[in-house]
Amino acid sequence: MGGLIMIEREFEITIHPTGQVEVHVAGVKGKSCLEVIQFFEKIIGRVEDRQLTHEYYEPDENVRFRLEQRR
Amino acid sequence: MSVVCVIAPVVVAAWPAFSSAAIAAAGSLGYQVASETSRLALEARQPATPSEVRLEVPGSEIVTTQLQRDQRLAVTRDGVTITFSRDARGQASLCVRGEGLSEETLRALGLEMSQAVLQQYAYQRIMDEMRQRGLQVVEEEQLEDRSIHLRVRQWEG
Numbered sequence: 001m002g003g004l005i006m007i008e009r010e011f012e013i014t015i016h017p018t019g020q021v022e023v024h025v026a027g028v029k030g031k032s033c034l035e036v037i038q039f040f041e042k043i044i045g046r047v048e049d050r051q052l053t054h055e056y057y058e059p060d061e062n063v064r065f066r067l068e069q070r071r
Numbered sequence: 072m073s074v075v076c077v078i079a080p081v082v083v084a085a086w087p088a089f090s091s092a093a094i095a096a097a098g099s100l101g102y103q104v105a106s107e108t109s110r111l112a113l114e115a116r117q118p119a120t121p122s123e124v125r126l127e128v129p130g131s132e133i134v135t136t137q138l139q140r141d142q143r144l145a146v147t148r149d150g151v152t153i154t155f156s157r158d159a160r161g162q163a164s165l166c167v168r169g170e171g172l173s174e175e176t177l178r179a180l181g182l183e184m185s186q187a188v189l190q191q192y193a194y195q196r197i198m199d200e201m202r203q204r205g206l207q208v209v210e211e212e213q214l215e216d217r218s219i220h221l222r223v224r225q226w227e228g
Contacts, residue, residue, distance in 0.1 A: 012220070018186045
């Protein structure tokens with residue numbers, strides 16, 4: 001029996017009636033969250049505004065885990 | 072939460088993807104599809120009359136082939152007809168017609184539709200990409216102000 005550690009990331013996306021898309025990235029610290037923003041920028045359009053919260057300046061770290069068992 | 076960003080959609084699509092977003096947008100605003108045609112329409116190239124207004128879908132580009140160049144889509148609601156087409160520069164445009172309505176009203180209806188197309192295009196792009204990448208949409212709701220809210224979860228192992 002082996003263990004598999006899964007890392008969870010969560011995105012909150014609001015698509016406004018004007019077409020603007022607001023993305024909140026949760027569960028990702030450090031610069032890796034910018035990669036997520038770049039991913040959304042690539043599929044949707046161009047970033048108009050970006051606000052970094054204090055967590056951005058914290059070291060990269062996985063904040064939530066789920067442990068699954070594989071038989 | 073680490074980052075909050077606002078992204079303005081840029082519509083770069085072939086006609087089928089654009090018309091799919093336009094039909095969804097029309098449906099969300101209570102319009103019905105009147106016709107979709109690839110015939111060349113001379114009226115679309117003539118100057119707008121007082122009872123019609125033309126607008127562009129900002130930041131749009133309809134990628135097309137020579138055969139698809141003149142495709143158009145018309146939707147109607149309460150005597151107002153909005154026709155989507157691709158202009159000579161490749162940008163998506165829409166023409167709003169409604170007898171007895173002021174230019175200001177027609178322009179407002181066109182702007183509402185143009186924004187709804189951007190919203191639906193962004194929604195379809197996000198959902199397609201989520202599906203392709205195996206990301207899980209765990210929550211989806213339409214808010215009172217017509218915003219679409221999604222919560223997406225990604226597991227990496």
